[in-house]
Amino acid sequence: MAVRDVRRVDTETGVWLILLAATVLTAVVGLEQAGASHAVGLVLLAVAFVKLRLVGLYFMELRTAPLPLRLLFEGYVAGVFVVLAELYVIR
Amino acid sequence: MTLQADDVHSREPSIPGQADQPARRIPGEEGLWVFLLGDMGIFALFFGTLVVTRADQPDVFHAGQQALHPWLGIVNTLLLLTGSILVVYGVRAIRGATGSAAGLFTGALVCGLGFAGVKAVEYSLLIREGHTAGTNDFYMYYFVFTGIHLAHLAIGLxxxxxxxxxxxxxxxxxxxxxxxxxxxxxxxxxWHMVDLLWLVLFPLLYLVR
Structure with missing residues (x-):
């Protein structure tokens, strides 16, 4: 039991470290880009939504939530990303 | 003690192949999720507004982004993420009755106050440089959306x-x-929702061109 609890905390700490690293890396990429690039912009958006999903699944514990709630969250992440990406690329 | 704490995470009867899987349960209360998802929906409209207005006024948005202080935004992102992991540990401490929850939540509170402090510095720098909500659409959305987010943070504190x-x-x-x-x-x-909303607001305002 205790071993399982430690492992769970470690998983979330790992997610936190990934989130920190992704924040710094994408910030450097975003600030270094020479001009307006849709490709870079899309990557930055995609990473943001991956981070958002990680916070939801691991910090908010939606990973173990009932399926309807998890699907609502997953739908939000995917839906908002697709709409924003489409608006960003098309317009 | 561990057994008592585990009562909170009641487990479903053993199912072959799923013996170690925790029971699926709603974090917090059902009503909370109606509010959280509703709030996230409103922020989705904010995100869309930013993308559409940026497409209509690319020069205004590009100039506005250049005048922001991105490293303050990065520090704030790191502060919110750190506050979030401390809240995760705090919730675990409550469940496990370790007695360390208050300290962990205090750490998260300090991170949140740090975020508000950095935001105040950034607002004052921008205003001193002549950029206010009335300057153009970029600054209007910047101040309104980050202000609404800051109000959410204040409730979180x-x-x-x-x-x-x-x-x-x-x-x-x-x-x-x-x-x-x-x-x-x-x-x-x-608290995690406050973090989550910032994770999208930050790149949209500071990084995506």
Missing amino acids: VLLGLLIRLGSRLPAGRVPSASRVRLVECGGCY
């Missing part, structure tokens, strides 16, 4: 204060009731 108080009344070994744990989870999930 109040909730963290309540969690600290609750945690300080639970010494090590005293297992809280299930309803109290759900209350703590509600506060925690709200």
Whole structure:
């Protein structure tokens, strides 16, 4: 039991470290880009939504939530990303 | 003690191949999720507004982005993420009755106050440089959306204060009731939503060109 609890905390700490690293890396990429690039912009958006999903699944514990709630969250992440990406690329 | 704490995470009867899987359960309360998802929906409209207006006024948005102070935004992102992991640990401490929850929630509160402090510095720098909400659409959206987010953060700080108080009344070994744990989870999930919204607002305002 205790071993399982430690492992769970470690998983979330790992997610936190990934989130920190992704924040710094994408910030450097975003600030270094020479001009307006849709490709870079899309990557930055995609990473943001991956981070958002990680916070939801691991910090908010939606990973173990009932399926309807998890699907609502997953739908939000995917839906908002697709709409924003489409608006960003098309317009 | 561990067994008592595990009562909170009631497990479903053993199913072959799923014996170690925790029971699926709603973090906090159902009503909380109606509010959180509703709020996230409103922010989705904010995100869309930013993308559409940027496409209509690319030069205004590019110039506005150049005048922001991105490293302050990065520091704030790191502060919110660190506050979030401390809240995760705090919720675990409540469930496990380790007695360390109040300290962990206080750490998260400090991160939140740090975020507000950095934001105040950034606002004052921008205003001193002549950029206000009335300057153009970029700054209008910047101040309005980050201001609304800051209001959410302020509510989160109040909730963290309540969690600290609750945690300080639970010494090590005293297992809280299930309803109290759900209350703590509600506060925690709200705090994570504040973090989650910033994770999209930050690149849209500071990085995506």
